[in-house]
Amino acid sequence: MEKADILDEQAISRAITRIAHEIIERNKGIDDCILVGIKTRGAFIAKRLAEKIEKIEGRPIMKGELDITLYRDDLSIKTKNQEPLVQQVDIKHSILNKKVILVDDVLYTGRTVRAAMDAVMDLGRPAQIQLAVLIDRGHRELPIRADFVGKNIPTSSDERIIVKMIESDQVDRVAIHE
Numbered sequence: 001m002e003k004a005d006i007l008d009e010q011a012i013s014r015a016i017t018r019i020a021h022e023i024i025e026r027n028k029g030i031d032d033c034i035l036v037g038i039k040t041r042g043a044f045i046a047k048r049l050a051e052k053i054e055k056i057e058g059r060p061i062m063k064g065e066l067d068i069t070l071y072r073d074d075l076s077i078k079t080k081n082q083e084p085l086v087q088q089v090d091i092k093h094s095i096l097n098k099k100v101i102l103v104d105d106v107l108y109t110g111r112t113v114r115a116a117m118d119a120v121m122d123l124g125r126p127a128q129i130q131l132a133v134l135i136d137r138g139h140r141e142l143p144i145r146a147d148f149v150g151k152n153i154p155t156s157s158d159e160r161i162i163v164k165m166i167e168s169d170q171v172d173r174v175a176i177h178e
Contacts, residue, residue, distance in 0.1 A: 007174035015150030020052035042104035064091030071115035107133040110144035
């Protein structure tokens with residue numbers, strides 16, 4: 001059941017614009033930066049960040065997508081053969097000595113980010129890993145924090161944050177559900 005509407009289309013767009021500016025400012029431009037979206041909604045957010053950054057900087061930022069299914073410690077989606085269901089990793093650039101900016105929709109326990117960092121390290125050794133999230137809801141189980149946050153939303157552990165994006169849900173919206 002929906003408890004509260006948090007962000008609408010305009011608020012999501014403003015948050016993504018602000019995060020784009022913060023990424024550019026913190027990294028003194030976009031040289032050696034790669035945006036890596038964690039599938040599924042993190043990849044959509046990364047694509048939008050890349051578009052904003054290109055408008056600001058006048059040139060594209062390197063980007064890619066990452067499926068962290070094999071790296072999850074709570075793997076539950078499996079094929080008929082009981083093997084993990086793996087989506088394609090789409091990172092066309094070397095991450096060696098690059099600043100990798102992981103992008104996800106919601107930061108909660110930190111387990112998704114830990115899995116994403118493991119996946120990135122298997123691809124090579126970046127100079128740095130940063131984290132950008134649309135929503136930080138607290139309740140960390142691991143010592144992980146976001147470098148760039150669209151909105152902090154304190155929640156109880158009984159609540160859920162539901163992020164909907166036009167690319168998959170035909171609407172841009174963030175809400176709290178009980």
